[in-house]
Amino acid sequence: xxxxxxxxxxxxxxxxxxxxxxxxxxxxxxxxxxxxxxxxxxxxxxxxxxxxxxxxxxxxxxxxxxxxxxxxxxxxxxxxxxxxxxxxxxxxxxxxxxxxxxxxxxxxxxxxxxxxxxxxxxxxxxxxxxxxxxxxxxxxxxxxxxxxxxxxxxxxxxxxxxxxxxxxxxxxxxxxxxxxxxxxxxxxxxxxxxxxxxxxxxxxxxxxxxxxxxxxxxxxxxxxxxxxxxxxxxxxxxxxxxxxxxxxxxxxxxxxxxxxxxxxxxxxxxxxxxxxxxxxxxxxxxxxxxxxxxxxxxxxxxxxxxxxxxxxxxxxxxxxxxxxxx
Amino acid sequence: xxxxxxxxxxxxxxxxxxxxxxxxxxxxxxxxxxxxxxxxxxxxxxxxxxxxxxxxxxxxxxxxxxxxxxxxxxxxxxxxxxxxxxxxxxxxxxxxxxxxxxxxxxxxxxxxxxxxxxxxxxxxxxxxxxxxxxxxxxxxxxxxxxxxxxxxxxxxxxxxxxxxxxxxxxxxxxxxxxxxxxxxxxxxxxxxxxxxxxxxxxxxxxxxxxxxxxxxxxxxxxxxxxxxxxxxxxxxxxxxxxxxxxxxxxxxxxxxxxxxxxxxxxxxxxxxxxxxxxxxxxxxxxxxxxxxxxxxxxxxxxxxxxxxxxxxxxxxxxxxxxxxxx
Numbered sequence: 001x002x003x004x005x006x007x008x009x010x011x012x013x014x015x016x017x018x019x020x021x022x023x024x025x026x027x028x029x030x031x032x033x034x035x036x037x038x039x040x041x042x043x044x045x046x047x048x049x050x051x052x053x054x055x056x057x058x059x060x061x062x063x064x065x066x067x068x069x070x071x072x073x074x075x076x077x078x079x080x081x082x083x084x085x086x087x088x089x090x091x092x093x094x095x096x097x098x099x100x101x102x103x104x105x106x107x108x109x110x111x112x113x114x115x116x117x118x119x120x121x122x123x124x125x126x127x128x129x130x131x132x133x134x135x136x137x138x139x140x141x142x143x144x145x146x147x148x149x150x151x152x153x154x155x156x157x158x159x160x161x162x163x164x165x166x167x168x169x170x171x172x173x174x175x176x177x178x179x180x181x182x183x184x185x186x187x188x189x190x191x192x193x194x195x196x197x198x199x200x201x202x203x204x205x206x207x208x209x210x211x212x213x214x215x216x217x218x219x220x221x222x223x224x225x226x227x228x229x230x231x232x233x234x235x236x237x238x239x240x241x242x243x244x245x246x247x248x249x250x251x252x253x254x255x256x257x258x259x260x261x262x263x264x265x266x267x268x269x270x271x272x273x274x275x276x277x278x279x280x281x282x283x284x285x286x287x288x289x290x291x292x293x294x295x296x297x298x299x300x301x302x303x304x305x306x307x308x309x310x311x312x313x314x315x316x317x318x319x320x321x322x323x324x325x326x
Numbered sequence: 327x328x329x330x331x332x333x334x335x336x337x338x339x340x341x342x343x344x345x346x347x348x349x350x351x352x353x354x355x356x357x358x359x360x361x362x363x364x365x366x367x368x369x370x371x372x373x374x375x376x377x378x379x380x381x382x383x384x385x386x387x388x389x390x391x392x393x394x395x396x397x398x399x400x401x402x403x404x405x406x407x408x409x410x411x412x413x414x415x416x417x418x419x420x421x422x423x424x425x426x427x428x429x430x431x432x433x434x435x436x437x438x439x440x441x442x443x444x445x446x447x448x449x450x451x452x453x454x455x456x457x458x459x460x461x462x463x464x465x466x467x468x469x470x471x472x473x474x475x476x477x478x479x480x481x482x483x484x485x486x487x488x489x490x491x492x493x494x495x496x497x498x499x500x501x502x503x504x505x506x507x508x509x510x511x512x513x514x515x516x517x518x519x520x521x522x523x524x525x526x527x528x529x530x531x532x533x534x535x536x537x538x539x540x541x542x543x544x545x546x547x548x549x550x551x552x553x554x555x556x557x558x559x560x561x562x563x564x565x566x567x568x569x570x571x572x573x574x575x576x577x578x579x580x581x582x583x584x585x586x587x588x589x590x591x592x593x594x595x596x597x598x599x600x601x602x603x604x605x606x607x608x609x610x611x612x613x614x615x616x617x618x619x620x621x622x623x624x625x626x627x628x629x630x631x632x633x634x635x636x637x638x639x640x641x642x643x644x645x646x647x648x649x650x651x652x
Contacts, residue, residue: 094439094493113420132569141461143469145488145570152489156482162471163478167420243458244471 001026001034002075006062006108007083008041011184012124014048015227016080017041021052027235028077029118029171042071043083063104072108074117080230081108082124086190087150087286094149101153109160113169121161121170122234125246127178127219129155131289138291140248140298147289148191162245173241175233178221178251179290182317191286195220198256199263199314202274203321211280214257217292221251221306222313224320228305236302250296250306252313262310266318327352327360328401332388332434333409334367337510338450340374341553342406343367347378353561354403355444355497368397369409389430398434400443406556407434408450412516413476413612420475427479435486439495447487447496448560451572453504453545455481457615464617466574466624473615474517488571499567501559504547504577505616508643517612521546524582525589525640528600529647537606540583543618547577547632548639549646554631562628576622576632578639588636592644 003020007013017039020026025033041047042058049057060067062083072079083100084090090097105123112119130138131147144155161172183196194211195218201208221229229249254262264272296304307313329346333339343365346352351359367373368384375383386393388409398405409426410416416423431449438445456464457473470481487498509522520537521544527534547555555575580588590598622630633639 135467141469143467144485145572146485147492147569149489149493152485155485159470159472159478159481159485163475166473167475243473246471 001028001036001077002038002040003036004040004042004071004076004079006042006079006081008057009043009045009047010082011223012180012226012230013041013043013080013082015223016082016230017050017055019227019231021050021054023231026078029120029238031237034077040071062108063099065107068104068107068111072111072115074115076115076119077117078120078122078234079108079112080122080124080234081105084124084154085150086188087126087128087148088191088193088283089189090150090153091148091191091286092189097149097153101150102156105157106160109164109170113164118168119170120173120234122173122175122230123157123161124230125154125158125174125176126151127176127251127290127294129158129176130291134291136293138248138294140246140295148286158246165245166243171238172245173233173236174246175230176246176248177226178219178249180223180226181218181220182313183223184317184320191283192218194283195259198259198275199317202263202271203267203318205274207274207276209278210256210275211278211283212256212287213279213284214255214260214277216256216284216287217253218256218259218287219251219253219290219292219294220310220313221249222316224316225305225307232304240302247299247302247304248294248296250299250304251294252307252310253293254310259310262314266311266314327354327362327403328364328366329362330366330368330397330402330405332368332405332407334383335369335371335373336408337549338506338552338556339367339369339406339408341549342408342556343376343381345553345557347376347380349557352404355446355564357563360403366397388434389425391433394430394433394437398437398441400441402441402445404446404448404560405434405438406448406450406560407431410450410480411476412514413452413454413474414517414519414609415515416476416479417474417517417612418515423475423479427476428482431483432486435490435496439490444494445496446499446560448499448501448556449483449487450556451480451484451500451502452477453502453577453616453620455484455502456617460617462619464574464620466572466621474612484572491571492569497564498571499559499562500572501556502572502574503552504545504575506549506552507544507546508639509549510643510646517609518544520609521585524585524601525643528589528597529593529644531600533600533602535604536582536601537604537609538582538613539605539610540581540586540603542582542610542613543579544582544585544613545577545579545616545618545620546636546639547575548642550642551631551633558630566628573625573628573630574620574622576625576630577620578633578636579619580636585636588640592637592640
């Protein structure tokens with residue numbers, strides 16, 4: 001079988017590819033395991049090269065229909081659609097967000113429909129689909145009222161993934177990812193970028209600016225658990241999911257103050273003191289519309305993996321960096 | 327000011343135009359009333375002609391960007407977007423539904439954004455955005471899990487209307503219409519077409535087939551109240567609506583058996599006996615996924631008009647037919 005990962009050069013895409021290579025097989029729409037012959041990583045930039053002949057890296061723009069058409073054939077049994085213009089960027093460049101987050105995603109769905117072999121499609125959505133006047137704890141049944149273009153665009157594709165699944169064009173799964181933390185590497189244009197920055201940079205001996213108040217509540221998931229959850233979501237039988245393909249992944253609810261306290265416990269007061277507060281109203285506005293606490297009842301009933309506590313998440317990040325520095 | 331009504335040849339479009347002609351003015355985005363200089367009715371077919379020089383009828387395909395571009399300029403202060411491929415047709419012809427209900431609507435929003443004058447846009451959405459595993463009473467905060475392509479496509483445009491409003495590109499209002507009953511004229515491809523047929527045809531001395539069981543609950547709104555509600559929704563100040571532009575209009579919750587009993591009370595047993603049951607699983611499947619009861623708390627708090635009882639709705643239909651037979 002052939003697997004396609006969009007956003008394949010991103011850190012989630014690369015980690016997912018590594019996990020799939022290690023595991024070597026995936027469940028197809030028939031429920032049986034098939035060995036993976038090829039993993040196509042597509043992205044606008046080249047990923048660090050993999051020393052594995054099953055990996056094929058392709059660079060291009062997925063909003064170009066001709067390019068996208070090349071990537072999907074009836075051997076493409078499984079697609080992980082991770083590519084996105086991130087929240088801060090989609091807010092700043094409306095047209096770019098619509099082109100990549102909506103148009104390219106719809107084209108991907110259309111190619112699946114026209115190919116006619118009902119591929120599995122695992123779509124990485126986001127907590128940003130929630131927003132506005134939310135209950136204290138967001139339930140799986142809470143209406144989506146996103147307060148960002150990124151959240152809107154993700155919510156739109158969620159609806160299509162559900163309808164294309166209902167129509168039998170794909171076997172879709174929508175995984176709403178919490179904010180991933182601690183994300184390795186450098187800051188990006190996501191409004192949530194600081195959540196990793198205030199842990200990662202101080203651990204590297206660098207100062208970090210926190211653009212939101214200490215009381216801000218976040219809903220977090222570690223990179224390792226995110227990959228495990230994406231894999232788990234893919235392997236769930238179609239029947240178990242039923243008509244509703246949306247799953248809020250189980251995250252950790254934590255305030256920025258609690259994150260800083262955890263950093264101090266794990267790495268010491270000197271490290272935690274490298275964080276300074278520089279409130280950025282633009283970022284605070286976006287982040288404050290996201291829910292800080294979600295019940296994630298459906299995900300728990302399916303048995304999705306979750307993180308136990310934030311101290312362990314920081315320790316895991318330190319361990320990851322020791323083994324493979326970003 | 328210039329008003330554009332898409333689906334302007336449809337029965338709601340024509341009635342809305344008649345109401346606007348009679349009223350003569352509309353509130354602009356500035357909150358002040360402006361007199362209506364022109365109402366452009368656009369549709370794929372020609373409407374019955376209006377004896378009013380303010381009406382301009384244009385025939386064409388709104389999914390053609392060049393055609394749509396002609397229809398909108400900075401004088402177009404208000405747009406009522408009623409055009410749609412109806413539920414049964416969007417389910418049978420997936421590509422057509424996507425082209426009209428999604429692509430054309432997005433192009434309309436994009437033209438508004440590019441025109442740059444922040445027109446008011448009143449979007450006719452539908453109870454079909456709800457579906458699947460619903461609570462006994464649907465609240466304004468219930469998540470959208472449509473179980474039809476029509477409902478999905480309406481839900482997608484709702485999200486965009488909200489985001490385009492948040493970004494300041496339009497001043498949008500989403501009015502989720504209950505099933506309109508009694509709709510004059512002939513049956514159409516909407517899965518809900520029978521709801522009008524089982525009242526209208528017996529009153530005309532004709533037999534009518536009911537494709538769903540007597541226990542089926544429907545959520546209904548009369549044509550007159552629908553027009554009043556669309557007008558009312560347009561005139562609401564932008565500030566009153568706030569960030570959430572979606573409004574479930576207040577409908578009547580009623581079973582098919584109760585509808586038949588009302589017909590018998592108003593028109594006699596002989597008329598009601600003209601209904602026969604011919605269960606159509608395709609229609610029953612679609613209709614049964616729609617909620618039969620909605621709280622419509624927001625609409626009531628704004629003071630939207632509603633119908634009092636179904637007997638009055640039937641009497642209104644009889645009166646309408648007497649004055650202007652379809």
